[in-house]
Amino acid sequence: MSRIIAIDYGTKRTGIAVTDELQMIASGLTTVATKDLMKFLKEFFKNENVSTLILGEPKRMSGEPSEVEKDILRFRESVEKAHPNLEIIRQDERFTSKMAFQTMIDSGLGKKKRQNKALVDEISATIILQDYLYNK
Template sequence: MGRLLAIDYGKVRTGIAITDELQIIASGLTTVLTKDLISFLKDYITKENVDLFLVGEPKQMNNQPSESEILIIKFLEALEKAIPNIPIERVDERFTSKMAFQTMIDSGLSKKKRQNKALIDEISATLILQNYLNSR
């Protein structure tokens, strides 16, 4: 069984989370510059067995796609072309950034560490992945 890899796509940075091989535990992996994302993923799958990419789907409160969806669609097309053998699923990511920030507060991180946007992106990807695991 391979890992599940979640992506919290952003214009500048992208958070990435991964499961264990049994697909039970979601853990933050890293945050990468979005311009390097495809090459990072290509390299990662040469080292680890990945069964599925989960990509956050940002929606507004009225269930309409958010403005960033246009960028994500372009990324999805590039990802499918670059790594056609791994399926992609979308996961609703509403409120993950707010929940990530609250998680940082609840875990006692200092105000300075809570300003680390890369960490917020990584935690958001972990929440996307955990939501997916919980829904199965």
């Protein structure tokens, strides 16, 4: 089988999570500078069999798209051009940052480590991927 990758897209940093080849377990992979994201994905896709990309869909409480949505749509277009066979699915990502922060507290991470925004982004991507796997 192939892997599924999830992205918590941000204007500065992007959290990335990936499944195992059986698509059962979501694991945090890394956080990359968003400006380097396409380069990272190109290299990752060259080395791994990935069939699906889950792209976080940030919304306000009202259901309206957040400000970063226009950037995400441009990113999606770039991915579709570079990887036309890749299935791209949007997944609601409301509350994932709060859930990630709570996960860090629950796992006993100290205050200093909880301030690591890159780790929050990676955990958020993992939550997005877990939600997708649970609901698919």
